[in-house]
Amino acid sequence: MSTRLAKGGRLIDRAAPQDFTFNGKRLRGFKGDTLAAALLANDQMLVGRSFKYHRPRGIVASGAEEPNALVNMGEGGRFEPNQRTTTTELFDGLTCTSQNHFPSLEFDIGVLNNYAARFLPAGFYYKTFIHPRAAWKHVFEPIIRQSAGLGKVPKDRDADRYEQAYAFCDLLITGGGIAGLQAALTAGKAGKRVWLMEQTAHWGGRAPVDGVEIDGTPAEAWVKNAVQALEAMENVTMRLRCMAAGSYDHGYVLADEKVADHTPGDGRPRHRLWRIRAGQIIAATGAIERPLSFAGNDIPGVMLAAAMRDYLVNWAVAPGDRTVVVTNNDDAYRTAIALKEAGLEVPVILDARATVTGDLPAKARALGIRVEAGKAIAKVKGGKRVTSVAICAQAGQGAVLEEIACDAVAMSGGWSPVVHLWSHCGGKLNWDAAQAHFAPDPARPPLNHDGSALVVTAGAASGVLLAGDVLANATAAAGGDVAPVASGPVEAAMEPVWVMPQGATIDLRMKMWLDYQNDVKVSDVQLAAREGYSSVEHTKRYTTLGMATDQGKLSNINGLAVLADSLSSPIPQVGTTTFRPPYTPVTFGALAGEARGDIFQPLRQTPIHAWHEAHNAYFEPVGLWRRPYCYPRPGETHEQAVHREVVNTRTNVGLLDASTLGKIIVKGPDAGKFLDMLYTNVMSNLGIGKCRYGLMCSEQGFLSDDGVVARIDEDTWLCHTTSGGADRIHAWMEDWLQCEWWDWQVYTANVTEQFAQIAVVGPNARKVLEKLGGMDVSKEALPFMQWADGEMGGFRVRAYRISFSGELSYEIAVPASEGRAFWDALVTAGAEFGMMPYGTEGLHVLRAEKGFIMIGDETDGTVIPQDLNLGWAISKKKADYLGKRGQERPFLASPDRWKLVGLETLDGSVIPDGSIAPAPGTNANGQRNTQGRVTSTYYSPTLKRGIAMGLVKGGLSRVGETIEMTRLDGSTLQVKIVDPVFYDKEGEKQNV
């Protein structure tokens, strides 16, 4: 029986009962309980099933190291699988269910795996399920997947929100035990900006449980005083429920603060993810007790000795009535003593050491507890709960000397420092043979940018376990020299025990669990070693040791020791596996933060966006923008809308929101020279007031962006880029200016969002502008490819005579703040002419009818301007421009390149998107040869048939030829190669 004691419990408030359910059972705990403590208080030792063999699993630990006691928690939008009960604070109304069983926790069919365990050793799946071939995917894998997995699958969208925040400090201290508190006091008094965080809801760590005295007062009181003193320091920030997940280069630490896990739905963010940049980190993260490897050490009721003490002292919970204690060190005697003093039975303490000395054993004996030296557990008996232990000599093979009835076992195999934060960014470890653990090597710390130690450890994390040493070590870590004095009993040395009994036979070793959750046993590690998976990383991966959700906090060192023993090499030579962040698992939502839903990627909106929305625009994403694709009218399909918009623009007048077009100001005495390098043609000689179309290439020579450049004044140019390319091109400019031509006097500014730009396009465009009134927009005053500043309908405007449609076209820029008003004015002025807005798809069709290329359609990073018959835009005079050298390489200069042509089906249908022109024969790899592909393909409402552009080997020299092109169904269609300008070949319409 595990039960709540009538008295005691330093963390619980008996006046505040909390109701919760487990597998539908209504249970009651107290405020201050962890879920694990509350379950134990209700005699719920069995809490889940293991991963592979579906063995019954009970609670073994009391903190983040717990491998077994994971539950499905909450419901609906607050459902969460794999919640660790030992770190979950109880709250009223909590609901949870146990995991990984069918049909129920008590009767689980999956336990068949347990009976077949002998046939399912480590790595068995690599050796079987090989034949027949299809069986893996269709038969075996589905079965394995179904029985693996742990928690249930969440169904709903997360009901909570998460927050992210930054912090900076001189010193970040992780761990709020006496080491962390002492380090914080030391550094705080020295005036450093200190951050102190503790993953649980309480300060003080182990010391108050272990009955330590500091400076003559009980640890409990010392902790209280320390916390008060720290709270009074303005330079110290303290956070409870805040877990340092990982340390990264240059003092970057990620910490997860569980703000409202214990108060769900109270409106606060559930977690807060801190990104902290620290000058130095002190890891005061304590140590974790190791289990002992004896047969049946996974049966519910077997628990870590210190955890049992925690349940007793913190929550007044007795995990058992009769507890056998088994140990290789003195610390576990504290548990025996605490149990006895609480009035519980301790039939025997089995101490694997041949001789037992020290104050604590003496006290245990004095309390009348039987202490057996040199003894071990041969086997724990029981199924869903311990019923007895069989005792043997540690030195032997496991011959049973005696059987003792009990319902719990408290085990202690020694302690391992928590070195994760030390190791994440490269701190090295030493093997401490006396304490049988890996501890940080102060001589080989992770380094800061200046070569100093980025992380130091304090207290048990350094490998010192006695309170007095812990405080001295922590004081020194924080740069102080006067440490408080702690007193406690004198403890005798521990003795490493990796297998119990020492000579255990194979049938016993097959029942000794190393990794409880993943079901890895001593025999599995030995098998891995036997089969040559002898590197510790191979062993880990072959057996899955340490890969469960506890990341091997209990199992790694024990597994390593067994491996070393199997290989007959010393433990330090075998080494550890890599410690990877996070220390304990972090919720995805916290890592994603606020950036969800509508603000996942902030939507960029033009000043006219609301109008588009109000006029039923169908939007498409273009970079971070969303642009109207078309404006369907009631009853119209998107296609019909596009056709209407195109026809109206061609024959009448259309209106386009072109504000997303990139606009970059390039200014300075060397701006012309700079642009001549950036563009393939010459920009320095562009006259003020004139516009010129230009191309930009990557260093490799491939076309990367295009647009119209306007000369504003003597040393200022305005470069238009594609909508999607603005940020990239601006960065590209800065890259060259900052890294290569840093001595050129050029300044750039991306003013894309400073202007709204509206295209008025079509034969009646001028009439609309004249109706609006203001500046002279006649052919004479504002000829094609020029711009002018002026006033229109009362707005300050800059009007460009440029055209991407082949029509008479004005692009008019106004300050962004006036964009919507100007648009509205245009709409009003255009009403009598039947002006309609058109979207991006209309824009595409209009430009394709004219054979204008589109970056991203005709180009894909492999196309050079010459391929697109744009040789005219490449200066022959310039000594250099970006991409020139690239374009001179043999393959790019080859006459065999695919070049731009127009394409038309014989029957007028539209060529499918992505279609490719096969050529006769196959290549050396048996693939069909090809000779071209379509790049843009549309139905032209103007010409009433399909039109397309494409790249074809031989290019325009093949005009008139008919080739085949693919359809998705595998058939082909006949396509004629034509000139790519389908409409108004002479360009008369745009120049009126």
Place this chain on the structure above:
Amino acid sequence: MKRYSVFAIAREALRYHQGWEKAWASPAPKSSYDVVIVGAGGHGLATAYYLGKNFGITNVAIIEKGWLGGGNTGRNTTIIRSNYLQDPSAAIYEKARSLYEDLSQDLNYNVMFSPRGLLMLAQTHHEVRGYLRTVHANNLQGVTTEWIGPEKVKELVPIMNIDGPRYPVLGALYQARGGTARHDAVAWGYARACSAMGMDIIQQCEVTGVRSANGVVTGVDTTKGYIGTKKLGIVVAGHSGQVADMAGFRLPVESLALQALVSEPIKPCMDVVVMANTVHGYMSQSDKGEMVIGGGTDGFNNFTQRGSFQHIEETLRALIETFPMISRLKMLRQWGGIVDMTGDRSPIISKTPLGNCFINCGWGTGGFKAIPGSGWAMAELVAKGEPGPLAEEFNMYRFREGRFIDESVAAGVAH
């Protein structure tokens, strides 16, 4: 080599598994070999395997500075697909994929190739057109892929949110026989087969120098001494630049950190691989139940095997948008690997300025899927001294000629 089978397991079970032999031997290096392969990652081991299997060359050493399979082969997210756009890529990745189909039987080691299907989501019209182009290309290349609409996507991946709010799913490029395999098993299976052919896999042995005379390699210096060789194959992924430097030539390769992570395991909820390039993230579910997740590379060169954390955050944002139900799952482990990136994001399988020295690298963020095909092609190159058709286009001199095999055209996320 004793064969693995369910009967072997049963037999061994009766004697408590005491009779299993070593999967591979750990010999001391001999003084010289016909071929030395540097790097016991998947590509190095597969090269050795096909040298033996296809060309009967077995006097081979595979030299590994750490533990075999411990480089990117043991760190990747195991996506296997061959829906590449460019002909040379489609050829070698499809060769690899088809070899994966039978690899477990061929190696007598279950590499758990799971052709569960792979989706590349299209979330912009531009992406739709790009993937349609890929399907047309794949049809002509003999790679089976198809374009599917949003309803089919939802049917294949019920946990996906296909309508927005930011980037609604417009369809997907679907390769029904793409999928995953167990990365360690691929390395181990090849290693076991190489060892069984009498090849020496020498772990914990770093190549520190390459000796050559008259334009040919004579041997390598290692932390276990000098080893002579008639031919040298360099297959060291992220460390290619360094080893090439030892051999005295330069490579057009940069080394960048790429990261991945897994969630805690949950019951099966997704049995295809989903890649979302617009938002930049991809996810599959391992047989253990973990959601396996990857994202983008760092923007700067380094060798630390750690990456910048903001990539993890960005990837998770993208995936929570795509799969809202994962928000309350927890990140269990996170790691990085150093990937070797070329200028066109395609690999190098090439002769070098040294007559008997060959290099295989540049697989970057996506070479796990290529392991069998790459080993096959590299073995041919090493054995014959000249590339076969699979390797030919991947020679490193293509950069000088401008003959790129640019795959970034087709995919933003290249895994």
